Amino acid sequence: MRPIREVLEAKSIAVIGASRDQEKPGAQLLKVLKRVGYQGHVAGVNPQGGEVFGNTLYRNLEEIPFDVDLAVLLIPPRFVPDALRECARKGVKGVVISAEGFAETGPQGAKYQEEVSAILKSTGMRGFGPNTLGLVNTATKLTTSYFANSWMLMPGSIGFAAQSGIFVGALLRYLSSLNGLHLSKGIGLGNKVDVNEADALSYLMDDEQTRIIGMYLEDVKDGRLFLENLRKAVAKKPVLIIKSGRTQAGARASASHTASLAIEDAVFDGAIRQAGAIRLTGIDDFIRTLRGFLNMPLPKGDRLAFVTYSGAQAIMSIDAAIEHGLQVAGLNEATQARIAKVIATSSKTKNPIDIFPDWLAHGYEKTTSEILKALLDDDGVDGIVFISFADATPEVYQPMADILKEDRRKPVFLSLLGDIKDKEACQKFLDANGLPCYDFPEYAVRVFAHMRQYARIKERPSE
Template sequence: MDLIPDEVDTAIIATPASTVVEIMESCARKGVKAAIVVSSGFSEEGNKRLEQEIVKIAKRAGIRVIGPNTTGVLNTANNFITTFVPIENLRRGNVALVAQTGMFLGAMLRSIASSQHFGVSKVVGLGNKCDVDDWEALEYLAQDPETALIGMYIEGIKDGRGFLEVSQRVTKEKPVLILKSGITEVGSKVVLSHTGSLSGKDEVFDAACKQAGIIRVRSLEELIDLTKAFAFQPLPRGNRVAVVSFTGAGGVIATDACAENGLAVARISRETEKRLRRVTPKWHRILNPVDLWPAVEASGTIEACNTAIKAIVEDEGVDEVIVILAVFKGMVLPCDLDILKEKRHLDKPLLFCIIGDKDYAELMTGVLERRGFPVYPYITRAVKASAAMHRYSAQRKRLCLLF
């Protein structure tokens, strides 16, 4: 560092742990104000003294440190990146990710880049959190105009009060989704060896999340499911859901899932019934959930889908819409729906579930998600995403009144 003639804003340190203290000393002499320590071999391996030495140097010199044991940060606005994991084709968007981990974050980004259609604004890998903490990352992202929602993976909280206070402010404006590991006795021991964190009692953390308006998820799958719902769609006004399904069984499954997740099956209006009747055989009863297959047989896939989706979306008694499509060889795929051509933004969430032939389902998923409509492979996952949006919307109203 002493040999560099120009000023240095940030140091990215990816050398053996035994050399990091010396490099931090050179950063202090150079006047560096930020360091991202990618190197591992510190408190996560029981080497707390070495990590404390880094913190001591940083505090003395006014250096803020991210890590150690991290892949670092990513800013898609200016393409600043510190990870050693190749990140290609990552879309720029409104989702920020914060993770207390190292390699897992890089792998998750590769998964998102290669399989998901939502975009990313910022990524912060905190690693062992020897200095920069969760609440500081949250506070920064709360003020970031490019970030609309924040997804987090954490293993333990160091400053519970600071985290709670900042979260209460952030969730009034932006959804915060958290996946926490180390919730079992066995898992907490593994966390200690992974990032050197104490995971704490899960009951206490769960209560804090509810108080702060944080949406807690239980798996990486659920984190992705909810992220794309919030990233793509507006919040619902209430919990009244309408379901349009190619199969009657799909409607029944969705109805049960709604009841189990605090959602109500909406009563569709007389006007909506009239509009649906234009494409539906006279012998078929029109209810919510809407069993659309008789209309598909009578009027064709495109006409039936266009009529039903438009009528349900425009029904004032409906707050959220879930469309269940079945796709298979020999049928006309609904790739040319009117909803995909319209440039206006909907004022209520519209989510899709696609079941059937794998190749056709993947094709339809790409078509829909590129236009901002989240797609799920299973009905219950679509319903749970809708329920999470409703819960957050209700919690945000409560927090705005209290704080």
């Protein structure tokens, strides 16, 4: 079988099932590819020929006057096998099969999927799906999703593979609306008639644009190969995995979603943790963790320091740290002496460091800057969480941003609690400066724990 790199880096695309109706998916995809600036050749295929959005519609693949690397099949399941045979004759390297109605729907759909599998194996073409919106390559502006827009194709460093249909497109749209979270590559696996999670890992681990890998899985097609590739990938970059079907009800739902086979969740969880992946509970956990890995260095130890204006939030944060197997850092005398220059009460110079009401005398900027520099210099501190308030102007965080622009020896996180509207400007400023900011400090603790988990994996002796 061809490497999927040849498909993800396709220099030409044919849209099979491109309608002359401008509202239909095929026509919309041709429009999207032009609008986002895809760098390769594009052609539409429609048995009646014609034109849509300035694109010639060819009656068949043979009429297309250039080689086709990737074909997107936007046609009903019953027409897919013949279309695949035509693709093989044209020398197409890979196909995205978008339609649902295959093995996830019953015996007839399973029959279609078996035929598709046989054709792909006999021809060497790679197949993504069925039941998927397919692929994204932000480096070349390649997309097979008719929902895509230019902002979604902004180059980033997150490689994401999902065993789902429309979910990849929805997540990509959501991520692209957040500051600093853009994809490098997106791979929709769908029913995994051919390309599966092990193939996706094999590609993403060697993709230079990808710094971190995310996966949404409902099952695993080839457990041995998946774990083998997972171990190799983790040695190069973090792998974050969301695995649904944790409950019996969820497992039953996944079977009807993408024809998934049940896998005991405890077995899966233990296997991927041993391999070094980070198991996440859902999309919110995934996004928070992305911000940590993309912006901060890995922690060298388990010891956290907390800087707070609220004793209650500090106590809850300490509980969270202990529950995640972390430690509360003990500050050395030199650090406490430096902190004492801006915090008058000696008991408040210990960890957690309580800056209220002293910051009112010295100013928030000076108080937090002096404490940040002291904690960065303390070898007994491996990570720092600043617990602050939302009703402040972004300017108060400028000194902290300036310090961390030059000195990121340790991961530093912020938590802002208060009026959501007041928080927006600060959140935007912190995102733009690569400073992970969360609603609650417990979230920051959890992200630190995930990063520490991966750091321990990286510290293992090479096998």
